Amino acid sequence: MALNVTSTYRYVVKPLTFALCALPAVLMTLGLLQATGVLQHSPMDLGTDPVKRLIHACGTTALNLLLITLAVTPVRQITGMNHLVRVRRMLGLFAFFYVLAHFTVYAWLDQGLDIRAIGADIVKRPYITVGMLALLLLIPLAITSTNAMMRRLGRRWQKLHRLVYAITLLGVWHFYWQVKKDIREPLLYFGIFLVLMGWRLWWRQRIKAKSAPATVPERT
Amino acid sequence: MTHRTPRILPSEITSQELFLDRRRVLRSLGLTGVALGSLAALPRTFAANLPPAGGKFDVKRNAALSIADAPNSFQEITSYNNYYEFGTDKSDPAEQSRNFKPLPWTVTVDGEAEVKGRFDFEDILKGETLEERVYRLRCVEAWSMVIPWTGFPLAGLLKRFKPTSKAKYVEFTTLMDPKQMPGQRYRVLEWPYVEGLRIDEAMHPLAFIAVGVYGQALPNQCGAPLRLVTPWKYGFKGIKSIVRIRFTERQPQNSWQIAAPNEYGFYANVNPAVDHPRWSQATERRLGGSLLAKRAATLPFNGYADQVASLYAGMDLRRNF
Numbered sequence: 001m002a003l004n005v006t007s008t009y010r011y012v013v014k015p016l017t018f019a020l021c022a023l024p025a026v027l028m029t030l031g032l033l034q035a036t037g038v039l040q041h042s043p044m045d046l047g048t049d050p051v052k053r054l055i056h057a058c059g060t061t062a063l064n065l066l067l068i069t070l071a072v073t074p075v076r077q078i079t080g081m082n083h084l085v086r087v088r089r090m091l092g093l094f095a096f097f098y099v100l101a102h103f104t105v106y107a108w109l110d111q112g113l114d115i116r117a118i119g120a121d122i123v124k125r126p127y128i129t130v131g132m133l134a135l136l137l138l139i140p141l142a143i144t145s146t147n148a149m150m151r152r153l154g155r156r157w158q159k160l161h162r163l164v165y166a167i168t169l170l171g172v173w174h175f176y177w178q179v180k181k182d183i184r185e186p187l188l189y190f191g192i193f194l195v196l197m198g199w200r201l202w203w204r205q206r207i208k209a210k211s212a213p214a215t216v217p218e219r220t
Numbered sequence: 221m222t223h224r225t226p227r228i229l230p231s232e233i234t235s236q237e238l239f240l241d242r243r244r245v246l247r248s249l250g251l252t253g254v255a256l257g258s259l260a261a262l263p264r265t266f267a268a269n270l271p272p273a274g275g276k277f278d279v280k281r282n283a284a285l286s287i288a289d290a291p292n293s294f295q296e297i298t299s300y301n302n303y304y305e306f307g308t309d310k311s312d313p314a315e316q317s318r319n320f321k322p323l324p325w326t327v328t329v330d331g332e333a334e335v336k337g338r339f340d341f342e343d344i345l346k347g348e349t350l351e352e353r354v355y356r357l358r359c360v361e362a363w364s365m366v367i368p369w370t371g372f373p374l375a376g377l378l379k380r381f382k383p384t385s386k387a388k389y390v391e392f393t394t395l396m397d398p399k400q401m402p403g404q405r406y407r408v409l410e411w412p413y414v415e416g417l418r419i420d421e422a423m424h425p426l427a428f429i430a431v432g433v434y435g436q437a438l439p440n441q442c443g444a445p446l447r448l449v450t451p452w453k454y455g456f457k458g459i460k461s462i463v464r465i466r467f468t469e470r471q472p473q474n475s476w477q478i479a480a481p482n483e484y485g486f487y488a489n490v491n492p493a494v495d496h497p498r499w500s501q502a503t504e505r506r507l508g509g510s511l512l513a514k515r516a517a518t519l520p521f522n523g524y525a526d527q528v529a530s531l532y533a534g535m536d537l538r539r540n541f
Contacts, residue, residue: 036511047311048300048507049363110505112514120500127498178498180361181479182308182408 009086017087021094024061025101028054051109058105062098063175065091066168067192074199089145092164096142099135099171127177134170137163168193270323270342276435277370279352285426286354287523292365292508294434300507301441302359303460304408305394305401312403313441320400322437322444322461331391331467334382341445345431347380348372352435353428355451357458358490358522360476364504369449370432375423378465383419387467390422391415392448392459409475415448415459416472416486418531426451426527429462452524454488485541489532490522494541 027044034042035050046053069091076084111118121128141161143149150157172193176186271277291297299314306316325341350370358364378390396412398404404411421427428449431438438444443460450457456476466472476484483497492502503515521528532540 032511048296049310049505050511051505052363109511110515112512114515117500117503124495125499180308181304184406 005083009083013087014090017090021065021090024057024098028057028101051105054105055102055110058098058102059175062095062102063168063171063189065095065098066164066171067189067196069095069164070168070193070196074196074203077199077203093142093145096138099138103132103135127174130170130177131174134167134174137167137170141167165197270345270431270437274436277350277432277437279350279370279432279435281352281354281368286352286368287356287366289354289356289366291354291368291434294436296508297365297367297433298439298441300365302361302455303403303441303443305403305411305413305461306441307403308408314439316402317440320440320444322440325445325463327446327462328464329381329466330464332384332387332469333467334384335380344377344446348376350431353449355428355449356522356524357449357451357455358504358518360454360456360484360488360496360501362496362499362501362504362518363507364516364518364522365507368434369428369430370435371428371430371446371449373425374427374429374448375425377429378422381465381467383467386469388419389468389471390417390419391464391466391468391472392417392462393464393466394459395461395463410478412463413459413475414472415457415474416468417448417450417457418471419467420531421450421528424528424531426524452489452521452528454490456484457488487532487537487540489528489537489541490518491520491537491541492518493520494538 027042028046030039030042031044031046031050032054033039034044035046044057069088072084072088072091076082107113107118111121122132123129141163144153144157144160153160172186172189175189176183179186300310301313302310303313303317306313306320323341326338327341327344328338330336350372352368352370354366354368356364357367383390392415394413395401396404398411417427428451429446430443430449431446433439433442438447443458443462446462447460448458448462457474471486474484474486474488476488477486490501495501501518504518506513506516519525
């Protein structure tokens with residue numbers, strides 16, 4: 001029995017994507033349980049500084065998911081697999097989830113919910129300011145991710161959701177700014193971001209060129 | 221699994237007298253290719269020896285210069301290290317330093333001193349009395365540990381080289397060996413790593429040369445076979461695997477200062493009032509505590525202000541960070 005695209009997504013692709021996206025959270029939870037002594041063993045060992053490790057793991061997972069989200073369109077355009085767009089919302093929402101977890105671990109486990117210290121960090125530390133901005137900008141995108149909202153916003157929905165380009169850039173910047181010296185990893189993220197954005201520009205130029213009249217009348 | 225150079229007990233070979241005599245004989249014959257100093261011949265009452273592989277140093281704790289806090293576990297101290305020569309990740313040093321050979325080891329001493337030359341690590345040790353000191357370690361990244369070091373005061377060692385009146389600073393250099401230190405294949409810092417102290421800082425009783433931790437010979441990832449420990453300064457001042465000690469008239473440039481002069485200074489004294497440009501230094505996370513433990517307030521000079529603050533009297537610590 002051949003499944004059509006809708007049921008393939010409903011019964012296979014979406015559950016699989018969900019499981020893959022949730023896997024880091026499961027591993028981190030196991031690591032956390034081990035760090036607190038509840039579990040003897042865990043596939044993820046949070047090491048000597050579990051708080052920092054958790055913050056970094058949430059942050060990089062969020063950034064990975066944002067970049068994967070941005071890769072959906074180029075992959076669709078290259079392969080013609082337009083149905084891939086059906087998992088994009090889930091990827092984006094998981095990115096938001098990990099950004100929230102990233103902030104929660106920082107605010108709770110690292111800063112002990114010291115509102116004043118957190119406020120001072122956000123105002124005084126440019127890399128935290130940038131990260132906070134990215135988190136805030138993600139909120140309207142998460143809220144407007146439902147089908148109903150898509151219908152209600154119509155064309156404006158896509159415009160609004162282009163914010164994700166800026167958000168991802170802020171995320172990469174946030175990463176780059178807090179690294180002590182070894183900037184190879186943030187640069188790699190920035191490189192991937194540039195490729196994904198460059199593709200979009202190139203694609204738009206190509207479509208423009210195609211739709212332009214074959215012979216442009218010369219100005220006299 | 222750790223790989224260690226097989227050690228032979230000194231007692232199995234020759235007596236110290238004979239050993240020293242061999243040096244003298246060789247020197248008198250002009251057979252030494254390198255100028256080996258006469259350090260071991262300098263009279264010292266006590267003699268420290270390396271423990272046999274896997275064994276422990278015979279040390280007593282210097283209670284007066286130790287803090288009462290419970291030390292971090294050996295596992296914590298040896299699995300979470302900043303030692304960029306072996307990689308920039310905290311877990312890299314433990315993994316990448318397995319094949320590092322800390323012995324045999326020589327330290328070159330030069331610059332403004334009367335006694336100069338290349339000295340065997342074991343000869344350096346023979347002139348020192350080892351003790352244990354439990355020190356706080358505050359990393360510039362705002363985390364901290366408590367570590368029971370085995371070693372000896374830096375001052376005693378430096379005095380053996382008879383620094384001249386021109387010796388205003390001491391510069392230390394780490395081994396440069398990209399074959400053994402894979403992190404040096406990428407120029408994240410200018411290699412080799414260099415650190416420095418003002419001579420009065422270096423002669424301060426708290427300045428310490430560690431050759432062990434928890435009574436065992438220093439694990440490779442902690443800076444084997446000998447490293448500097450200056451507990452009132454940020455951890456990066458504690459240069460590891462020292463191969464050169466140079467007495468200078470001018471203030472040396474240290475590696476992190478070269479890398480980012482607006483973020484890391486020469487003094488690098490722990491100071492909660494002077495933030496790193498990108499993060500606060502007011503508090504620190506004590507590693508090894510409960511996950512829900514609150515960050516601890518960072519103390520001026522890492523809690524050693526009573527002993528060291530006078531070294532910096534009259535100095536603007538905001539400028540000399």
